[in-house]
Amino acid sequence: MGNYDALLLLSFGGPEGPDDVMPFLENVVRGRGVPRERLLEVAEHYQSFGGVSPINGQNRDLIEALRPELDVPIYWGNRNWHPFGEDTVRRMKADGVRKAAVFATSAFAGYSSCRQYYEDIARISVEGGPELVKMRHFGDHPGFVAAMADHTRQALDRLGRDDARLVFTAHSIPVSMAETAGPSGGLYEAQLRRSAELVSRALGRDQPWELVWQSRSGPPQVPWLEPDVLDHLRKTSAPAVVLVPIGFVSDHMEVVFDLDVEARQLAAELGLPLERAATAGTHPAFVRMVGELMAEPEPVPCALTCCPAPVRRQA
Numbered sequence: 001m002g003n004y005d006a007l008l009l010l011s012f013g014g015p016e017g018p019d020d021v022m023p024f025l026e027n028v029v030r031g032r033g034v035p036r037e038r039l040l041e042v043a044e045h046y047q048s049f050g051g052v053s054p055i056n057g058q059n060r061d062l063i064e065a066l067r068p069e070l071d072v073p074i075y076w077g078n079r080n081w082h083p084f085g086e087d088t089v090r091r092m093k094a095d096g097v098r099k100a101a102v103f104a105t106s107a108f109a110g111y112s113s114c115r116q117y118y119e120d121i122a123r124i125s126v127e128g129g130p131e132l133v134k135m136r137h138f139g140d141h142p143g144f145v146a147a148m149a150d151h152t153r154q155a156l157d158r159l160g161r162d163d164a165r166l167v168f169t170a171h172s173i174p175v176s177m178a179e180t181a182g183p184s185g186g187l188y189e190a191q192l193r194r195s196a197e198l199v200s201r202a203l204g205r206d207q208p209w210e211l212v213w214q215s216r217s218g219p220p221q222v223p224w225l226e227p228d229v230l231d232h233l234r235k236t237s238a239p240a241v242v243l244v245p246i247g248f249v250s251d252h253m254e255v256v257f258d259l260d261v262e263a264r265q266l267a268a269e270l271g272l273p274l275e276r277a278a279t280a281g282t283h284p285a286f287v288r289m290v291g292e293l294m295a296e297p298e299p300v301p302c303a304l305t306c307c308p309a310p311v312r313r314q315a
Ligand SMILES: CC1=C(CCC(=O)O)c2cc3nc(cc4[nH]c(cc5[nH]c(cc1n2)c(C)c5CCC(=O)O)c(CCC(=O)O)c4C)C(CCC(=O)O)=C3C
Pocket: 012, 013, 014, 015, 025, 028, 029, 032, 034, 038, 039, 042, 053, 054, 055, 105, 106, 107, 110, 112, 113, 171, 172, 173, 174, 215, 216, 217, 218, 247, 248, 251, 252, 253, 254
């Protein structure tokens, strides 16, 4: 596995029960100016799933799927909930790990999707502990593309109609954050469009596809990327739709709530046939990709000037 003697799966974290929901959410939005009403609304999404985020089980499943692929120990740490990255890195140090590849559960450029994971790495690194090397963006990796293409094909088959439009979705972000993503701006959206095109081509389709946004947060006066997936569905002229959550690597709460609950209900009201493609999850091509990334030459870290943090607001 290249030069690494361990893998650190670095993720977002999520609540494991009803009492975890508010403390988790407060960790996520500390200093980020997310209105209280939005927080309570998202808390309800989690509570409607028993206060348990699907992300933790998905990370555990990914680790189990990775074990036979990798010849090094696998560790798991999060930004916002247990197991916290800080605690994991202390354990790695005690175990004598020298240099670990860091696989962040996010494929694309941008502050939330990339820079914030570098910030996590800086915060959790300890003197005498392992060197932590973040793997590169992987939205265009053939393993990720193959996994998404397979899952999209399965959704098209479930829908049983070939005239369905592929509607790719990703987490909306503030327009200002999108404009400063990557060394010359716009890289979050550009990479998402590239991945969508690769998935569409892998399916041998030449029909047009769409990229729309979901899960908008933040104060209403701040512009975020649009159109929102729900507005798009209300206006579409497509006879049927397959939603492809290309911006997520597993079926996060945003996917199971904003798409499987909200978008599905809206489509039913509109009489629009709709299916949702599974995310990469533990697809074998995606699992293999992690080992392939570790075997690549050590990635050059992103420049410190790209994907800057948004200006912090009072909570
Ligand atoms: C681009 C992006 C990704 C993809 C990249 C990646 O995967 O990292 C992502 C992932 C995730 N976001 C998640 C959860 C939340 N994100 C929030 C808020 C926000 N997300 C943002 C962006 C992103 N977020 C932004 C700009 C905010 C505004 C506040 C801020 O500037 O930070 C909030 C606050 C409430 C609200 O939604 O308003 C929650 C609860 C979970 C866990 C899900 C689960 O439990 O399954 C995951 C994986």
